[in-house]
Amino acid sequence: MTSIFRKFYFFLIALFLALPLIVVAGVSVNQKQTLAFPPQGFSTSWYGEIFLNPEWRNALMASVTLAVLSAALAVTIALPLAWFLWRRIAPWANIFQLLGVAPFTLPPVITALGLLTFWATVGFYGQPWTAVVSHAIFFVTLPLVTLSLGFTSIDRSLVEAASTMGADERTVFRTVVLPLILPYIVSGYAFAFVLSLNEYIVAYMTVGFTMETLPIKIFNALRYGYTPTMASVTILFVTTAAIIFGLVARFGDLPKLLGAMSSDGK
Amino acid sequence: MRREPPQTIGDYAPLLFPAAMLTIFFVVPFGTMIAVSFFQRQQGGFYTPAFVFDNYARFLTAFFGGVLGFSLMMAIAVAICCVVLALPFTYMLTRMARSVQVVWLVALLSVLSLSEVIIGFAWSTLFSRTAGITNILVALGLMGEAKALTPSFAAVLTGMVYQAFPYTVLVLFPALVRLDPTLTEAARTLGASPLKAFFTVVVPALRNTIVATLIMVFIFALGSYLLPQLLGRPQHWTLSVLITDQAIYQSNMPFAAAMAVFLVLVTLGLVALTVIAGRKGEAA
Numbered sequence: 001m002t003s004i005f006r007k008f009y010f011f012l013i014a015l016f017l018a019l020p021l022i023v024v025a026g027v028s029v030n031q032k033q034t035l036a037f038p039p040q041g042f043s044t045s046w047y048g049e050i051f052l053n054p055e056w057r058n059a060l061m062a063s064v065t066l067a068v069l070s071a072a073l074a075v076t077i078a079l080p081l082a083w084f085l086w087r088r089i090a091p092w093a094n095i096f097q098l099l100g101v102a103p104f105t106l107p108p109v110i111t112a113l114g115l116l117t118f119w120a121t122v123g124f125y126g127q128p129w130t131a132v133v134s135h136a137i138f139f140v141t142l143p144l145v146t147l148s149l150g151f152t153s154i155d156r157s158l159v160e161a162a163s164t165m166g167a168d169e170r171t172v173f174r175t176v177v178l179p180l181i182l183p184y185i186v187s188g189y190a191f192a193f194v195l196s197l198n199e200y201i202v203a204y205m206t207v208g209f210t211m212e213t214l215p216i217k218i219f220n221a222l223r224y225g226y227t228p229t230m231a232s233v234t235i236l237f238v239t240t241a242a243i244i245f246g247l248v249a250r251f252g253d254l255p256k257l258l259g260a261m262s263s264d265g266k
Numbered sequence: 267m268r269r270e271p272p273q274t275i276g277d278y279a280p281l282l283f284p285a286a287m288l289t290i291f292f293v294v295p296f297g298t299m300i301a302v303s304f305f306q307r308q309q310g311g312f313y314t315p316a317f318v319f320d321n322y323a324r325f326l327t328a329f330f331g332g333v334l335g336f337s338l339m340m341a342i343a344v345a346i347c348c349v350v351l352a353l354p355f356t357y358m359l360t361r362m363a364r365s366v367q368v369v370w371l372v373a374l375l376s377v378l379s380l381s382e383v384i385i386g387f388a389w390s391t392l393f394s395r396t397a398g399i400t401n402i403l404v405a406l407g408l409m410g411e412a413k414a415l416t417p418s419f420a421a422v423l424t425g426m427v428y429q430a431f432p433y434t435v436l437v438l439f440p441a442l443v444r445l446d447p448t449l450t451e452a453a454r455t456l457g458a459s460p461l462k463a464f465f466t467v468v469v470p471a472l473r474n475t476i477v478a479t480l481i482m483v484f485i486f487a488l489g490s491y492l493l494p495q496l497l498g499r500p501q502h503w504t505l506s507v508l509i510t511d512q513a514i515y516q517s518n519m520p521f522a523a524a525m526a527v528f529l530v531l532v533t534l535g536l537v538a539l540t541v542i543a544g545r546k547g548e549a550a
Contacts, residue, residue: 006358013355017377019399020388020428027391081284089271093281099288105482106530107489109506110299111292113513113526117302118295120519137291198381201491205510215381219492222387234384242376249368258371259440260360 021238028231046232056229059217062128063197066213070135071143071192075185077136078143083177086151097144104141111138112205119206126210134206135196142195143188146257150184183252190248194241303523313520321524330508330525334532337488337504344426344487345480351427352434353476357468359435360443371439378432386496389425390416393497422498426490434483441475481537488533505529 031041050056081096103111115134119125154177162172200215208216214237218230248254272278306316324330359370391397393416403409415421449471453463469476491506505525513522 009355009358013351014373016428017373017431020385020392023391023397024384024388027397077284077287080280080282084280084284087269087280088277089269096281096285096288099292100284103292105485107485107506107533109489109491109509110526110530111295113509113522114295114299115291116513117298117519117523118291121298121302133291137287140288194375194379198379198384200381200383201489201506201510205513208514215383218381218387219383222383222496230387234380234387237384238376238380241379242372245372245375249372254368254371255364255439255443258436260367260443 024231024234027228028235030228046228049229050233059212059214062211063214066131067193067196069132070196071189073136074140074192075143075189077140078147082147082151100144101141103138108201112202116205128211131203131207134202138202139192139195142191146184146188150181154180187248187252187257190244194244299523300527302519303527305520307518307520321520325524341484341487344430345483347427348430348434348483349480356435356438356442374432374435382492385429386493390496393421416497417499422494422502425493425497426487430483430487433486437479437482481540
């Protein structure tokens with residue numbers, strides 16, 4: 001590909017990806033309560049609104065709490081599973097790997113409806129904690145994939161050396177495996193956290209009427225009249241996502257996490 | 267410490283929690299949903315255990331058949347657009363410096379994490395008469411007056427391609443980044459233009475990857491729920507929208523479950539067909 005063609009192509013893709021964000025950023029600093037673009041006047045008051053208006057603040061709190069807890073639960077499900085599959089020869093256990101990947105592979109409405117019928121049947125429909133479990137199951141794929149990748153990159157002779165020196169299983173895990181796998185735990189958590197923050201359909205189907213997360217709040221706001229606060233929340237969220245992924249890239253090998261070979265060619 | 271088969275019951279301990287969680291909260295709900303799809307609906311939003319096929323029979327009417335057909339067609343269109351756009355993009359991206367790749371990957375992940383609500387809101391603004399892109403065209407003198415581009419099929423398609431594009435790149439990335447660079451170098455040395463090398467060497471070498479990506483993007487697009495509502499007319503609504511509508515607003519869980527089961531079957535069926543077709547093509 002010639003360089004000019006490539007630059008033009010990349011510019012068009014960048015424009016396509018950025019255009020909605022440019023517009024939303026513009027709307028978010030409107031002075032008046034309209035969705036005008038280009039923005040009329042300049043004001044950052046809509047960003048303040050997120051934290052000052054109790055409705056938006058509660059939605060923000062709900063989303064952050066949900067994301068923090070469900071990502072943690074997803075990691076606690078994925079870590080022992082990935083470790084077991086790396087440590088043991090038990091082919092039938094791969095079925096759980098498959099189950100861990102399935103919820104994220106099927107159309108989300110399937111997982112959402114399955115969980116809705118389940119929570120309704122057992123009588124917990126609408127409880128806030130059901131959303132935590134639902135999101136953890138829905139996003140368990142992400143830490144599972146990063147952790148499986150992380151375990152394959154561990155040099156087994158290191159572990160062997162530790163056990164020859166007399167370390168028992170638990171000590172080996174704590175002193176050798178855990179430090180090596182930590183970056184993958186963090187990135188798996190980060191992926192699940194960011195996606196949970198923005199997830200709509202599973203949250204809506206499980207706790208939509210009792211708990212309003214930010215995506216649900218934005219959708220409800222879209223139906224009953226626009227406010228620039230929606231735009232400010234959007235910018236706040238996309239910035240958060242960019243910072244988190246930026247940190248993952250800064251402290252880890254992002255291309256490798258996404259399937260490339262590591263930078264030293266291993 | 268080599269991999270070894272579990273010796274004692276205690277060796278299975280780490281598997282206990284993940285296996286229990288996935289079974290209770292994924293396998294059981296999935297089974298519940300299948301069971302409910304055969305249940306009898308009662309007036310007032312309740313349902314009683316039964317074994318009837320009414321819910322499936324109702325689904326096979328012209329209206330729902332049409333919606334299913336539209337959903338599948340839409341998802342196929344999105345998958346094709348995304349792969350056509352993303353394949354050359356990802357290929358060129360993997361040939362760039364690692365630092366450039368990282369910047370693009372962070373950007374793509376950020377866009378991928380955007381909520382469907384937000385994507386819908388952004389594009390409905392871009393396609394609106396008052397704050398949309400037609401205003402820019404007017405300012406440039408390319409257009410007489412601003413007009414609304416939404417709701418329309420093209421608007422839904424654009425929104426869904428936007429949503430699925432980063433996903434497509436990330437699915438293609440591992441295969442492309444591992445592609446042996448000597449393949450294209452050889453073609454170039456023998457006198458092929460870069461474009462020709464791309465189409466005669468890279469694309470055929472990635473045949474299976476491309477097919478797999480098409481399937482994955484297709485399933486991803488099938489899950490789109492809010493974009494058809496925010497950017498389209500009711501005739502552009504997909505099966506996901508109708509399933510949620512039946513489950514939440516019509517309180518007809520058995521019918522919603524039947525549609526969901528049907529959606530799973532159609533999805534898996536299409537995947538199986540494509541895989542079989544891919545195998546045959548390979549053998550030939």
